[in-house]
Amino acid sequence: MIEIKDLKKAYNGVVVVNVPGLVINKGESVGLVGNNGAGKTTLFRAILDLIRPENGEVLSKGENVAGHENWKNYTASYLDEGFLIDYLTPEEYFYFIGGLHQQSRAHVDDFLLGLGDFFNGEILKKGKYIRDLSKGNQCKVGVASCLLQNPELLMLDEPFANIDPSTQFRLKSLLKDLNKNKGVTNLISSHDLNHITDVCDRILLMEKGKIIKDIATSSSTLNELEEYFGVGQTQTAPIKVDEEENH
Amino acid sequence: MTATFIRHELKAFWRSKNTGKSIAIRVVMTLLMLYMLANVVVLGFFLDTVLEKIFPHDDIVMSFCGVILVYYLLDVFMRLQLQELPTLRVQPYLQLPVKRNSLVRYLAFTALFSFFNLWPFILFVPFIVKIIAPDSGGGIAFAFIIALAGLTVFNNYLALYIKRKANLNGWIFLIVAAAIILIGVGDFYLHLYSIRAVSYLFFGHLIHQPLLALLPVALGAVMYYLNFYYLKQNLYLEELGSRKASKYKNSTDYPLLSRFGVAGDLAANELKLVLRNKRSRSALIMGLFFMFYGLIFYKNPQMGSEGYKVFVGMFMTGIFIINYGQFMYAWQASHFDGLLVNKISFTDFLKGKYLLFTLISTGYFLLTTPYVYFGWRTLMIHSIMFVWNIGINTTMVLFFANRNFKRIDLSKGAAFNWEGVSGNQWILSFPLLLAPFLIYLPCALLKHEDIGLALLGITGIIFILTRSFWINQLEADFNTNRYKIAEGFRNK
Numbered sequence: 001m002i003e004i005k006d007l008k009k010a011y012n013g014v015v016v017v018n019v020p021g022l023v024i025n026k027g028e029s030v031g032l033v034g035n036n037g038a039g040k041t042t043l044f045r046a047i048l049d050l051i052r053p054e055n056g057e058v059l060s061k062g063e064n065v066a067g068h069e070n071w072k073n074y075t076a077s078y079l080d081e082g083f084l085i086d087y088l089t090p091e092e093y094f095y096f097i098g099g100l101h102q103q104s105r106a107h108v109d110d111f112l113l114g115l116g117d118f119f120n121g122e123i124l125k126k127g128k129y130i131r132d133l134s135k136g137n138q139c140k141v142g143v144a145s146c147l148l149q150n151p152e153l154l155m156l157d158e159p160f161a162n163i164d165p166s167t168q169f170r171l172k173s174l175l176k177d178l179n180k181n182k183g184v185t186n187l188i189s190s191h192d193l194n195h196i197t198d199v200c201d202r203i204l205l206m207e208k209g210k211i212i213k214d215i216a217t218s219s220s221t222l223n224e225l226e227e228y229f230g231v232g233q234t235q236t237a238p239i240k241v242d243e244e245e246n247h
Numbered sequence: 248m249t250a251t252f253i254r255h256e257l258k259a260f261w262r263s264k265n266t267g268k269s270i271a272i273r274v275v276m277t278l279l280m281l282y283m284l285a286n287v288v289v290l291g292f293f294l295d296t297v298l299e300k301i302f303p304h305d306d307i308v309m310s311f312c313g314v315i316l317v318y319y320l321l322d323v324f325m326r327l328q329l330q331e332l333p334t335l336r337v338q339p340y341l342q343l344p345v346k347r348n349s350l351v352r353y354l355a356f357t358a359l360f361s362f363f364n365l366w367p368f369i370l371f372v373p374f375i376v377k378i379i380a381p382d383s384g385g386g387i388a389f390a391f392i393i394a395l396a397g398l399t400v401f402n403n404y405l406a407l408y409i410k411r412k413a414n415l416n417g418w419i420f421l422i423v424a425a426a427i428i429l430i431g432v433g434d435f436y437l438h439l440y441s442i443r444a445v446s447y448l449f450f451g452h453l454i455h456q457p458l459l460a461l462l463p464v465a466l467g468a469v470m471y472y473l474n475f476y477y478l479k480q481n482l483y484l485e486e487l488g489s490r491k492a493s494k495y496k497n498s499t500d501y502p503l504l505s506r507f508g509v510a511g512d513l514a515a516n517e518l519k520l521v522l523r524n525k526r527s528r529s530a531l532i533m534g535l536f537f538m539f540y541g542l543i544f545y546k547n548p549q550m551g552s553e554g555y556k557v558f559v560g561m562f563m564t565g566i567f568i569i570n571y572g573q574f575m576y577a578w579q580a581s582h583f584d585g586l587l588v589n590k591i592s593f594t595d596f597l598k599g600k601y602l603l604f605t606l607i608s609t610g611y612f613l614l615t616t617p618y619v620y621f622g623w624r625t626l627m628i629h630s631i632m633f634v635w636n637i638g639i640n641t642t643m644v645l646f647f648a649n650r651n652f653k654r655i656d657l658s659k660g661a662a663f664n665w666e667g668v669s670g671n672q673w674i675l676s677f678p679l680l681l682a683p684f685l686i687y688l689p690c691a692l693l694k695h696e697d698i699g700l701a702l703l704g705i706t707g708i709i710f711i712l713t714r715s716f717w718i719n720q721l722e723a724d725f726n727t728n729r730y731k732i733a734e735g736f737r738n739k
Contacts, residue, residue: 050587050588052730067726069592082737083584084582084585085585088519092516100590100591127494127497
């Protein structure tokens with residue numbers, strides 16, 4: 001689905017992303033973890049052709065994302081509130097996004113009906129512009145607009161950060177359902193290790209722009225990650241990418 | 248505490264985006280201010296001569312006394328539009344152990360630091376020293392200055408009070424502005440009453456009864472306390488900010504635009520952007536004021552030449568393209584990333600822009616049709632310039648939009664807001680203003696005005712017909728700049 005070759009991005013001489021090679025296969029559910037400043041969001045932006053890398057390229061279905069627009073047909077993403085048109089009401093926004101994918105209003109309405117639980121009655125028909133919603137509710141709008149697009153590749157940057165516990169659980173089951181039953185490729189970053197190991201079957205750990213671990217999720221993954229982020233912080237240096245586990 | 252506030256405020260000023268980071272903008276700002284100040288100083292020094300020229304039959308002191316209130320009426324009007332609310336961002340202090348009174352006092356007090364409060368003194372004090380002090384003595388002159396100070400403080404807080412109220416309800420601003428204009432019209436056009444007579448009534452008596460100076464001071468004090476208590480009562484986050492839980496926001500759609508497909512949807516979104524955000528809305532409303540532009544020029548026989556009509560016609564029908572277009576695409580800065588990753592082709596994006604420009608300019612064009620009063624030819628020139636605007640100026644503005652990397656915060660007002668301003672806007676103004684005259688002027692000089700006008704119209708039509716070509720050019724141009732634009736817009 002996604003193939004990254006020799007990707008390098010630097011700001012003011014500081015390398016923030018340096019990924020020599022990474023392949024994400026169709027149907028995989030990939031979680032991206034790492035401390036602040038590890039380069040997760042920058043990597044996302046590079047995959048979405050929002051920044052020009054110094055070096056390397058990102059291929060989506062074998063086609064370079066830079067200079068091509070086909071990837072937009074099957075990729076849905078929500079990185080931050082900057083993806084939302086904040087002076088629209090949620091309904092107007094959903095109709096707009098649906099319209100881009102040739103969906104009629106009735107179809108959009110129908111789809112939103114199915115998200116009633118996820119919205120928990122806080123999004124639709126509230127008479128608010130998106131900018132007047134709380135951060136958590138904005139996140140719900142962003143995620144819902146992604147789902148509306150019936151993507152083959154779904155990219156979410158820290159979707160669990162601002163939403164309430166009930167929504168977190170609903171989002172997790174939504175993501176699992178999309179991945180298992182509809183074959184959607186997920187690429188999700190999070191600081192919540194419990195959630196990410198629960199949802200994803202492959203975890204990428206980033207540090208200072210590099211992917212230093214690439215592991216298939218197993219029962220020991222959570223412990224391994226907790227060790228890295230917690231007490232293990234002092235001994236990270238010797239950890240290298242394990243070739244065996246590298247898909 | 249106050250000293251800390253002032254330090255923070257100074258930092259906020261120098262570090263804010265509005266101030267503009269580039270030195271060029273600061274220099275231009277300072278020069279503009281100095282220029283205005285110099286004008287007022289000169290006017291102040293020669294006020295006696297000026298007054299003699301305007302009112303040759305009246306006693307000079309009498310005409311001076313008459314002018315003062317007229318000035319203050321104008322002053323309120325100017326302040327309403329231009330004076331900024333002192334917005335110490337109180338939010339970070341509200342939960343800290345800082346007394347409410349000291350916060351409010353500081354907010355109310357700093358409001359006095361405004362250029363507007365200097366002007367009446369620069370303007371009137373030289374006259375008072377030159378004429379009134381020798382005539383009536385230092386005591387009376389002092390009383391005059393005290394009265395001026397009182398009125399200035401009164402005006403200052405009156406304007407702020409109205410602005411604060413208007414922040415909650417936009418209609419208040421319009422009502423007050425209309426009231427002031429009506430007062431002016433009632434005096435100078437309809438001669439129902441005379442503000443100058445009222446002004447003379449007070450200041451004329453002040454010469455004999457200096458204690459009257461306490462009246463404006465009392466007015467000023469009352470206004471200050473009104474402000475103080477209003478602020479104190481409303482020192483809550485939801486009331487200070489623009490984010491109030493206000494009335495139900497309806498979803499709207501424009502059936503007319505949805506017929507144009509994705510481009511129509513994009514234009515509809517941008518129309519909502521214009522109408523639902525403060526700064527873009529003021530760009531639209533400012534355009535309405537420009538509709539009176541023609542009255543100023545056309546009524547003046549010295550400016551009756553058709554060259555002025557070309558210029559004025561271009562401004563009136565294209566004001567939105569110029570005023571709003573010059574900051575493109577920064578209006579969409581806050582969600583530009585979203586536009587880039589969504590399934591929107593840039594061709595549609597541009598078509599949406601053309602659609603929006605055409606739509607709103609047509610509205611303005613229709614508003615200018617009453618100028619047919621100045622002859623059918625005037626209307627014809629306006630129509631030609633309207634075609635020119637949607638043909639050429641739109642394309643020109645979009646070309647420069649590809650070079651605009653400065654973010655704009657939509658929620659801030661427009662007056663004295665330098666956010667999003669860069670060299671780009673200055674450069675843009677040259678081709679925008681010069682292009683029509685490059686075609687028209689040579690013809691006019693050769694006494695072939697009609698040919699000049701025809702050429703303008705034809706050029707406009709050619710550009711409209713070849714629009715898809717220009718869209719392709721703009722798209723290719725955009726693709727070389729897209730990362731830089733997106734990066735600039737991400738920079739808060």
